[in-house]
Amino acid sequence: MSTVTAVPLQPVRRSYLVYLWLGIALALIGAVALARQGDDPLTRNARAKGVVTTASGLQYKVLTAGKPGAAKPTDADVALVNYEGKLLNGTTFDKSQQPTPLPVTGVVPGFSEALKLMPKGSKYRFWLKPSLGYGDKASGPIPANSTLIFDVELLDFLPQSVVQQMQAQQQMQMQMQGAPGAGMPGGGAPAPQPR
Secondary structure, rough: OOOOOOHHHOOOOOOHHHHHHHHHHHHHHHHHHHHHHOOOHHHHHHHHOOOOOOOOOOEEEEOOOOOOOOOOOOOOOEEEEEEEEOOOOEOOOOOOOOOOEEEEOOOHHHHHHHHOOOOOOOOEEEEHHHEEEEEEEOOOOOOOOOOEEEEEEEEEEEEEEHHHHHHHHHHHHHHHHHHOOOOOOOOOOOOOOOO
């Protein structure tokens, strides 16, 4: 039979244990911070309070809720909006100077999707990943593969057919006003007056 000789360990100072646990905690905090730095801006944004991400990857936040139960535009509508578009670095690439009519299907896919979520009278901020914006193509001041941020206020919307009818009527009125004697009987010549 062998005899094991036990060697007593010296007690460890309590302050050493405190330093050990503090070091472990700092290492964990540093690891989490490094992991978050690797996130792309949209992944970080998705964790922000009030940001909703759709199945397509569109992210939006309601800044001003519209009227409860108010209608929302469809693909067949023209939306009247105030908007400002920015890049991730904060550079404004486009901004409406007055309420601007935009066909819901005549804009980039993410903008169209966002408009259809907005009730009349609302204001939203939305983030478009490149595939919902201009993709790998540059467009004016917008570099290729850019994430776009928009603040949009939906003032009103009308069916596109109504807008086209209004435009046709306005064009006809302008033509009639522009031609001398237009709209007068006799094809532009003044009607003979009785003596």
